[in-house]
Amino acid sequence: MIKEIEINTIDELFEQLNKLPNHFIYRGHASAKWLLESSLERVIGRSWSNDDAKKFEDYSLLQFKPKFHLYDHENIEPKSKLAWLSIMQHYGVPTRLLDFTESPYIALYFALETYNPQSQTDLAIFAFDHRAIMKHSIEHIKSKNKEFNEDYLSIYEKRDFIFDKVIDKFGYDIVWIAEPEQLNARLDRQAGSFLFSGNQGLKIQTVLDSELYKNVQMYKFCIPSELYVHIYALLQKMNITSKILYGDLDGLACAIKMHMVARSVNLI
Numbered sequence: 001m002i003k004e005i006e007i008n009t010i011d012e013l014f015e016q017l018n019k020l021p022n023h024f025i026y027r028g029h030a031s032a033k034w035l036l037e038s039s040l041e042r043v044i045g046r047s048w049s050n051d052d053a054k055k056f057e058d059y060s061l062l063q064f065k066p067k068f069h070l071y072d073h074e075n076i077e078p079k080s081k082l083a084w085l086s087i088m089q090h091y092g093v094p095t096r097l098l099d100f101t102e103s104p105y106i107a108l109y110f111a112l113e114t115y116n117p118q119s120q121t122d123l124a125i126f127a128f129d130h131r132a133i134m135k136h137s138i139e140h141i142k143s144k145n146k147e148f149n150e151d152y153l154s155i156y157e158k159r160d161f162i163f164d165k166v167i168d169k170f171g172y173d174i175v176w177i178a179e180p181e182q183l184n185a186r187l188d189r190q191a192g193s194f195l196f197s198g199n200q201g202l203k204i205q206t207v208l209d210s211e212l213y214k215n216v217q218m219y220k221f222c223i224p225s226e227l228y229v230h231i232y233a234l235l236q237k238m239n240i241t242s243k244i245l246y247g248d249l250d251g252l253a254c255a256i257k258m259h260m261v262a263r264s265v266n267l268i
Contacts, residue, residue: 001209002036002126002218010230016221017104023131024217025100025177025193028111032124032222036205038196039094050171050201053096057085057200060093076182080160081168083180086194097194098204100128100177108231109240111223113254117261120225128195129217130177136212137174137198144172167198174198175207232262 007013017026027036044052061084068077068087078084089095101107104125111123134152141148148166155162159178167176179193197207208218223231235241242254 001214002220004220004222007221007223007227010227010234013221013223013227013231016219017125017127020104020127021129022102023129024104024127025102025130025195026104026107026128027098027100027126028107028109029124029126030111030113030115030121032122032220034124036098036126036208038096038098038204039089040096041203043094048201048203050199053200056094057096060088060095064088064093078180079182080164080180082160082163082178083182086180089194096196096200098196099192100126100195101192105235105238105240106245109235109242109245112228112232112235113242113258115228115261117225117228118264122225123223123228125221125223127219127221130193132216133175133213134177136216137172137176140174140212141166141172145170170198171200172198173202173207173210174212175204232258 005016007016040053040056041048044056061081065084072087078087085095085097089097089099099110101110104127107125111125115121115123131152134155138148138150138152138155145166150158150162155178160181163176163178167174174197175195176198177193177195195204197204199207207213242251242258245251246254
């Protein structure tokens with residue numbers, strides 16, 4: 001179960017984030033009211049089912065893969081399904097993947113990227129124990145599949161293969177965290193990885209709330225809107241900007257936009 005923690009000051013926020021071990025992953029939301037759901041979950045909505053999720057994903061792959069070479073001239077063509085889903089996520093196609101990062105500061109940046117300070121909406125940062133989640137997921141797979149003998153370390157070298165031959169094939173009631181072996185530049189810059197439900201018929205939040213993960217440390221830090229000013233200023237000083245995280249014209253444009261938004265509330 002995800003534990004909610006109310007943050008009151010900027011010092012408290014950074015103290016909470018900095019004391020977490022290095023095996024945590026993070027996700028930022030511009031609104032604390034937003035649900036923890038993938039873009040595909042948002043598209044399908046209440047009619048979510050295993051059949052619909054598979055139908056939407058198969059359709060997207062069928063439309064995207066044959067045309068990839070016509071439009072993309074900077075990335076190598078993906079070699080696995082996980083890599084295809086990753087590059088589709090990169091370009092905004094709805095997928096079952098949920099973006100996370102190894103850096104709490106990059107997660108804070110993403111919380112600010114689409115934030116409207118005039119809305120005075122509270123923000124949120126999710127922090128999950130990556131190691132504990134994966135160990136519970138691996139043990140669950142082993143209890144169902146006696147031929148599966150991987151561990152927390154060995155899965156890293158076989159992540160694409162395991163996704164194709166185990167996770168995607170059998171649809172276990174687990175959450176899985178992985179990134180393709182073949183990373184695009186943006187995912188690498190952002191220290192990114194993806195969290196998703198092993199069973200396409202179950203939404204991410206449903207699986208995270210299951211008995212399997214009841215003892216895993218999972219936090220949601222709720223951050224008051226008035227701390228936006230301090231967070232933005234600190235991230236600028238740390239040089240965590242869209243220009244650095246994207247490394248392209250999209251990043252430059254986003255940096256200009258965020259600068260304008262900050263000026264609109266007399267931040268700079």
